[in-house]
Amino acid sequence: MNSIYLHSVVENEHHNPRQLSPLQTPDYLLSFQFSSWYPTFSSISIKSTIIRPLSQAFKEYLDSDGIFVPEGSENVPAESSPSDQEDEDDAAVGQSFSFPDLDERIRQIIKEYGAIFPKLNFSSPKDASWVLPPSSPLKCTSPSDVYILLKSSDFISHDLSIDAVFEGCQCDSLNLPSYQLELVLRKWYPIDRSREFRCFVREGRLIGISQRGTNFYDFMNEPQTQNKILETLQRFWGDKIKSEWHGQQDCMCHILLSVFTQGSSTPKLRIIDSPLHPLASRNAPAYQHNMLPMEALALSSGRDINDFSDLWKNEIQQSLNDDD
Structure with missing residues (x-):
């Protein structure tokens, strides 16, 4: 490990800062948004550009129904050719949203960085990585890649609403602080997932370290490797x-609370130490529930593959009949 980078302070994958601390104040939550901590740690973090303010139209696009690409955001204009009605309808919807100024800004950043991956104030669209080539997850080389990745994500919806961001805060809901949506474009590069770690801090003390993913890596069972990870981090x-x-001095997951109360002076390292570990990744892709329509997930409950296939075909045919 010749170099170490701070990837993010808190990234909203399934969680947000409220789940990491009981200090549910607006200032506490805002201390974890990207623009709050990146200027201080930019020298040890991935090169990034923050774009704000964002237009109201862009916020409406992210919050609108359906998944479609805004007009003019693709690098290569689509050639005219006969298409079915569905393609024409998608194009018509896309034309109702257009962000030429933002498109140009994104293209400039891509030219500088080579490729980018996006996020918003708190959340990364990791759950939508399947919409882009799996060989280079989250890698965006055009504005349309950025838009379609954000548009396909359920995670980013947390950042779109001020009510969601400050939900549960110990404050008057009528006197919430200013909150401004920001688009963060970070330099993309292939990441070795076995070298990603999540650190847990309580009262200004590092109390725990865990591998970020859920894959089993045999080399992590080596005592020499574990000591190197602990010493380096x-x-x-x-x-x-x-x-x-x-910011606030507490940033920890509740499963490590016992480590702190034991008064240990050395951080505890938690890894997936066996292929049979309860949290070890299986063959199913991550965030697979985000890859199917909600209707499909509901219909699949309690049915085998043959029953589900027949029922899903009937649902599609019924939908086509209704459109006619």
């Missing part, structure tokens, strides 16, 4: 982050 935390982090 402890040094990185102490030298690069601890003295510069001016």
Whole structure:
């Protein structure tokens, strides 16, 4: 591990900062949005550009029904050719949204970085990575890639509503602080998932480290490797982050609370130590529930593959008949 980078302070994959601390104040939550911490840690983080303010039309696009590409956002204009009614309808919907200024800004950043991956204030569209080539997950080379990735994500919906962002806050709902949606474009590069770790901090002390993914890596069972991980990340935390982090001093997952109460002076390392580990990844793709319509998931409940196939075909045919 010759180099270490701070990937994010808190990224809303399935969670948000409210689940990491009881300090549910607006200032606490906003200290975790990207623009709050990136300027301080930009030298040790992935090169990124924050775009804001964003137009109301762009927010409406992200919050609108359906998945479609805004007009003019693709790098290569589509050639005219006969198409079915569905394609024509999609094109008509796409033309109702157009962001030429934002398109140009994104293209400039792509030219500078080579390729990018997007996120919003808190959330990454990791659940929608399947819409782009699996060989290069989340890699965007055009504005349309950015838009379709965000549009296909359920995770980012958290960031679109001020009510969702400050839900459960210990404050007057009528006096919430200003919240501004931001589009973050980060330089894309292939990441070795076996070198990603999540660190847990309580009262300004690093108490735990865990691998970020759920794959089993045999080499992580080696004591020498585990010691190297602990030593390197402890040094990185102490030298690069601890003295510069001016937000709240608690950032931890509830499963490590017992580690803190035991008074251990050394962070605990948690890894997937066996292919049979309860959390170890199986063959099913991550976020597979986001790859199917909600109707399909509902129909599949309690049915075998043959019953589901017949029923789904009937549903599609019924929908076509209704359209006629």
